[in-house]
Amino acid sequence: MKFRNIQTVIAREYLTRVKKKSFLLITFLGPVFFAAICIVPSLIMFFAEDNGKRVGIIDQSGIVMEKFVSTDAVAYTDYSAEHPDSLKAHFKGYGLDAMVVISPIDSVSRSVSVTAYSSSPLSVDMKEAIGSKVDDAIEDWRLGLYDVGDLKQIMSEVKSDVSVTTYTLGEDGEEKLSSSEVYMIISLVLSMIIYMFIAMFSGMVMQSVIEEKASRVVEVLVSSVKATELMFGKIIGVACVALTQFLLWVVLTAVLVTGVSAFIGFDSIMDSTSVQTEQMNQMAQGLGMDQDMMEAAGMAMPSAAEIADQSELGAIMSTLSELNYVQLILGFIVYFALGYLLYASLFAAIGSAVENEADTQQLQIPVTIPLLIAFFIAFYAFKAPDSAVVFWGSMIPFTSPIVMLARIPFGVPAWELALSIVLLVAAFVACAWMSAKIYRIGILMFGKKTTFKDLWKWLKQD
Amino acid sequence: MGIIQCKDVCKSFGEKIALDHVSVDIPKGQIFGLLGPNGAGKTTLIRIINRITIPNGGSVLFDGRPITQDDVEKIGYLPEERGLYRKMKVGEQAMYFARLKGMSSRDAAAELKKWFVKFGIESWWNKKVEELSKGMAQKVQFITTVVHKPSLLILDEPFSGFDPVNAQVIREEILRLKEEGATIILSTHNMESVEELCDNIALINKSHVVISGGVDEIRRKYGNNNVELVYTGGAISSAEGIYTVLSDGDEGGRHTAVLSLDGGSCGNAVLSDVLSRGVTVNSFKELVPRMNDIFIKLVTEEE
Numbered sequence: 001m002k003f004r005n006i007q008t009v010i011a012r013e014y015l016t017r018v019k020k021k022s023f024l025l026i027t028f029l030g031p032v033f034f035a036a037i038c039i040v041p042s043l044i045m046f047f048a049e050d051n052g053k054r055v056g057i058i059d060q061s062g063i064v065m066e067k068f069v070s071t072d073a074v075a076y077t078d079y080s081a082e083h084p085d086s087l088k089a090h091f092k093g094y095g096l097d098a099m100v101v102i103s104p105i106d107s108v109s110r111s112v113s114v115t116a117y118s119s120s121p122l123s124v125d126m127k128e129a130i131g132s133k134v135d136d137a138i139e140d141w142r143l144g145l146y147d148v149g150d151l152k153q154i155m156s157e158v159k160s161d162v163s164v165t166t167y168t169l170g171e172d173g174e175e176k177l178s179s180s181e182v183y184m185i186i187s188l189v190l191s192m193i194i195y196m197f198i199a200m201f202s203g204m205v206m207q208s209v210i211e212e213k214a215s216r217v218v219e220v221l222v223s224s225v226k227a228t229e230l231m232f233g234k235i236i237g238v239a240c241v242a243l244t245q246f247l248l249w250v251v252l253t254a255v256l257v258t259g260v261s262a263f264i265g266f267d268s269i270m271d272s273t274s275v276q277t278e279q280m281n282q283m284a285q286g287l288g289m290d291q292d293m294m295e296a297a298g299m300a301m302p303s304a305a306e307i308a309d310q311s312e313l314g315a316i317m318s319t320l321s322e323l324n325y326v327q328l329i330l331g332f333i334v335y336f337a338l339g340y341l342l343y344a345s346l347f348a349a350i351g352s353a354v355e356n357e358a359d360t361q362q363l364q365i366p367v368t369i370p371l372l373i374a375f376f377i378a379f380y381a382f383k384a385p386d387s388a389v390v391f392w393g394s395m396i397p398f399t400s401p402i403v404m405l406a407r408i409p410f411g412v413p414a415w416e417l418a419l420s421i422v423l424l425v426a427a428f429v430a431c432a433w434m435s436a437k438i439y440r441i442g443i444l445m446f447g448k449k450t451t452f453k454d455l456w457k458w459l460k461q462d
Numbered sequence: 463m464g465i466i467q468c469k470d471v472c473k474s475f476g477e478k479i480a481l482d483h484v485s486v487d488i489p490k491g492q493i494f495g496l497l498g499p500n501g502a503g504k505t506t507l508i509r510i511i512n513r514i515t516i517p518n519g520g521s522v523l524f525d526g527r528p529i530t531q532d533d534v535e536k537i538g539y540l541p542e543e544r545g546l547y548r549k550m551k552v553g554e555q556a557m558y559f560a561r562l563k564g565m566s567s568r569d570a571a572a573e574l575k576k577w578f579v580k581f582g583i584e585s586w587w588n589k590k591v592e593e594l595s596k597g598m599a600q601k602v603q604f605i606t607t608v609v610h611k612p613s614l615l616i617l618d619e620p621f622s623g624f625d626p627v628n629a630q631v632i633r634e635e636i637l638r639l640k641e642e643g644a645t646i647i648l649s650t651h652n653m654e655s656v657e658e659l660c661d662n663i664a665l666i667n668k669s670h671v672v673i674s675g676g677v678d679e680i681r682r683k684y685g686n687n688n689v690e691l692v693y694t695g696g697a698i699s700s701a702e703g704i705y706t707v708l709s710d711g712d713e714g715g716r717h718t719a720v721l722s723l724d725g726g727s728c729g730n731a732v733l734s735d736v737l738s739r740g741v742t743v744n745s746f747k748e749l750v751p752r753m754n755d756i757f758i759k760l761v762t763e764e765e
Contacts, residue, residue: 008562215547216541216544216545217544221562224559457476
């Protein structure tokens with residue numbers, strides 16, 4: 001192999017793609033999208049609360065109205081005396097944002113029906129607030145029907161609201177507040193991205209091989225470079241495009257998130273809550289108590305819910321800050337690179353055997369199926385990251401890049417990582433060798449539609 | 463000694479034999495015609511010379527030593543199935559091919575500029591190939607084949623896609639490259655260009671070399687010793703032992719006759735016999751068969 005030739009091929013494959021408008025667009029819009037996913041939900045929580053809304057209530061049941069207590073955010077007004085139709089007619093005139101009609105109590109179902117009308121669609125929070133207030137009223141009313149003296153008191157004492165606080169135990173026995181949900185989301189997102197990247201970029205290699213064959217450039221090319229040089233130059237060139245895109249995404253997203261956060265002072269809000277939680281945890285530990293003891297002691301019942309609430313956000317923040325980003329990014333790069341190399345070489349062989357994209361369908365099946373299986377295993381990996389299916393999925397080379405990446409956020413023993421990488425490299429070498437043999441012959445075959453039998457024959461040819 | 467010597471080259475694809483002990487010797491500095499019907503094995507032989515395909519047996523010598531991958535940089539190959547990247551700019555693309563043939567960026571740019579000026583296509587440099595017509599693309603393709611000054615040029619149907627004017631431009635370029643010392647292998651079905659351009663040929667049919675040698679030599683060999691005589695005067699008749707009149711056309715006393723020389727006879731004997739009959743000879747020439755006829759004869763005979 002001549003390195004100079006491969007270099008020339010890599011440079012062309014890389015530059016023609018990186019200079020494309022679509023590449024620039026995706027590379028620079030991607031981070032905006034990711035940053036939006038990170039920031040917007042929190043922004044909505046902080047800034048988009050329902051404020052100064054006016055809601056009119058027609059309570060035909062006579063039991064619900066007392067639950068609607070006006071706050072700064074929402075002012076409830078009792079229009080029970082009015083007929084729904086007349087209120088609807090004067091809706092605007094009363095300056096209402098919404099009106100809620102509660103039907104009389106149905107004697108059979110012992111319930112009411114609730115209808116809300118509003119000028120602009122009702123927010124989800126508002127809808128939930130109304131629903132829960134009516135639920136409360138109905139429950140109270142039903143309890144009242146039993147006519148037991150302290151039933152209400154008893155019920156509130158019986159009601160349980162336990163939340164599990166999870167810690168991960170480090171090697172040194174250090175406890176870290178963690179959130180399984182965060183691991184789950186990261187595991188899903190990572191496996192989704194690596195699946196997308198492998199499918200997208202190895203597909204790109206296949207298209208590029210087909211393009212060279214269809215445009216008949218290929219015979220001119222192989223009179224200058226060896227077919228294997230051409231194939232590997234192409235695969236490596238496209239890999240560089242993928243890595244460029246990934247790194248730009250990471251860097252630009254980080255810049256955008258920190259930039260926007262700093263601009264709107266969002267960071268300080270998040271920081272303050274996490275500091276608070278931290279302090280609270282330290283306090284509890286300082287007192288020589290753990291969560292169980294606190295509960296056993298029945299300490300400050302009213303604030304328990306508050307703590308639970310706080311510690312959930314705290315756990316997310318703590319998990320996010322404890323995540324080993326370097327390990328995740330490295331893991332992504334290593335598994336993407338190897339998984340991509342494996343699949344790209346197979347897709348290159350398929351591309352070489354056909355003359356246009358429509359013919360690839362049949363030949364693609366044996367390659368796309370393992371990729372899909374990998375994706376499905378990875379999708380359920382968070383449910384049982386240590387199960388046998390997931391373990392083997394993360395070892396078998398054709399599924400390991402995707403499945404292993406889904407496992408990494410939950411922590412994977414070093415020997416498993418090493419074994420899976422070694423197996424993946426071995427599989428790549430074997431597949432690349434076979435693909436090169438097929439590719440060499442396939443690119444010069446025109447006319448006849450290729451079957452698996454042909455591929456097998458080419459594989460045996462020297 | 464030839465620049466390319468193929469010795470007993472064999473190649474089979476599974477059951478199918480593409481080349482069976484093919485030996486050709488391609489002399490330096492000449493134009494060598496590689497002829498044969500479709501599917502005879504020409505393209506396979508060309509690909510073997512280009513090291514695109516590895517032969518099952520036999521050897522290929524380049525300048526007297528076994529050909530290596532480095533020699534490929536001294537070859538310029540214009541395949542029959544050729545094309546350019548449609549979405550790439552003409553200039554970038556030409557640079558890419560030149561770089562793959564081992565030229566430095568600077569040399570490639572300088573040489574390409576020269577060729578673009580010569581063909582009057584400088585303005586195409588930044589155009590995409592998809593904006594060019596087929597003929598225009600063929601010009602670019604030709605330039606990419608010759609830009610690295612190959613000592614061996616392999617042209618497979620080089621004139622296809624060109625109008626007669628541009629085909630003439632290419633024909634002249636081929637002859638000029640030969641003048642400059644390049645060896646050219648020309649594979650074509652156009653027998654007129656073979657007669658016009660080629661010094662030597664090899665005809666391959668059904669995986670074998672059927673005939674090879676100098677064009678004139680081969681044509682004469684397949685001639686059946688006929689001459690064409692144009693004369694004025696009374697009609698002549700066959701002379702026993704010297705010639706036989708095959709046909710004689712009379713246009714107001716001016717005759718055009720085809721004579722077949724009898725065994726052991728020669729042109730001089732014919733002329734002196736004819737002159738002794740008191741006619742005026744206007745022209746006398748040897749009738750050599752067209753390459754086209756030889757091609758058809760050889761290929762159909764084998765069937």
